[in-house]
Amino acid sequence: APLSHEPRSQPPDPSGPAFVLAASGSTGAPKLLERSHRSFYHRLRWTWTTHPYRPDDVCCQKAHITTTHSIYELLEPLLAGHSVHILADDVVRSLERFWSTLHTIRCTRLLLVPSMFDASLTDRSLVSPPLNVLIFMGEAVSAHLASRAMQFAPENCAVFSIYGSTEASSALCANLRGARSDEAPALGHPMGDVEAHVLTSNGVPTEPGQVGHLWSGGTALFSGYVDDVEGTQLVLSTHPTLGTLYNTRDQVRVEPQGELYYRGRID
Numbered sequence: 001a002p003l004s005h006e007p008r009s010q011p012p013d014p015s016g017p018a019f020v021l022a023a024s025g026s027t028g029a030p031k032l033l034e035r036s037h038r039s040f041y042h043r044l045r046w047t048w049t050t051h052p053y054r055p056d057d058v059c060c061q062k063a064h065i066t067t068t069h070s071i072y073e074l075l076e077p078l079l080a081g082h083s084v085h086i087l088a089d090d091v092v093r094s095l096e097r098f099w100s101t102l103h104t105i106r107c108t109r110l111l112l113v114p115s116m117f118d119a120s121l122t123d124r125s126l127v128s129p130p131l132n133v134l135i136f137m138g139e140a141v142s143a144h145l146a147s148r149a150m151q152f153a154p155e156n157c158a159v160f161s162i163y164g165s166t167e168a169s170s171a172l173c174a175n176l177r178g179a180r181s182d183e184a185p186a187l188g189h190p191m192g193d194v195e196a197h198v199l200t201s202n203g204v205p206t207e208p209g210q211v212g213h214l215w216s217g218g219t220a221l222f223s224g225y226v227d228d229v230e231g232t233q234l235v236l237s238t239h240p241t242l243g244t245l246y247n248t249r250d251q252v253r254v255e256p257q258g259e260l261y262y263r264g265r266i267d
Contacts, residue, residue, distance in 0.1 A: 031225050032225065042220045077109070095120050114136050126152070136159075137163075143179075172191065174189075209255070211251050
């Protein structure tokens with residue numbers, strides 16, 4: 001049947017499902033989870049506001065389509081009116097071909113898992129394509145890796161580290177420019193209207209300098225695990241004053257300025 005161009009009688013529901021993604025499975029049990037349009041748009045709005053696309057930006061999509069990375073790689077630029085180079089799997093599997101392709105297309109925006117960047121650094125002749133924005137996401141960034149990233153990226157390239165499980169979307173962002181060299185970079189500050197709460201085992205906010213349990217809240221939260229009500233209830237809780245929160249199972253230290261530093265998992 002031909003596509004209809006008739007206007008919608010009602011606007012779409014922002015809380016309705018946008019897509020299903022596979023969680024990374026850091027605990028050994030990856031799950032399918034549902035994200036709403038509102039949850040998804042939170043990250044796009046943050047990107048377009050904090051480091052908007054330039055007219056000459058060149059982007060690429062390399063991650064598997066069922067993962068969070070691919071959604072951002074593909075739809076952030078497309079919905080901002082920019083084209084995207086979709087890289088073949090065999091190109092991505094070869095670090096040499098991957099970086100060669102980025103140079104060929106003159107890629108200016110890149111989202112990387114830290115371990116992929118770390119593996120790439122074994123090639124001492126590796127140089128950066130003409131990047132404007134380099135984002136690390138999916139794993140913690142070590143002090144060593146942050147230092148190497150500053151040496152690798154062009155001087156005018158913005159370098160960020162984004163923290164957040166798939167369930168909590170992109171919760172925290174740190175600017176790696178100027179990060180300390182003697183400690184892993186901070187997880188950063190909440191992105192947009194994301195909520196980050198560091199609580200004691202009694203649900204009370206921790207004092208500066210203390211280590212507590214990180215919970216995420218706000219519109220970035222996922223809607224639930226697919227066909228797993230019990231699993232959803234295990235990670236989403238209702239706090240008496242803070243509302244619905246996601247249990248990240250991460251321990252963090254709170255600095256006086258509000259910076260959060262990762263201190264391990266509780267599971």
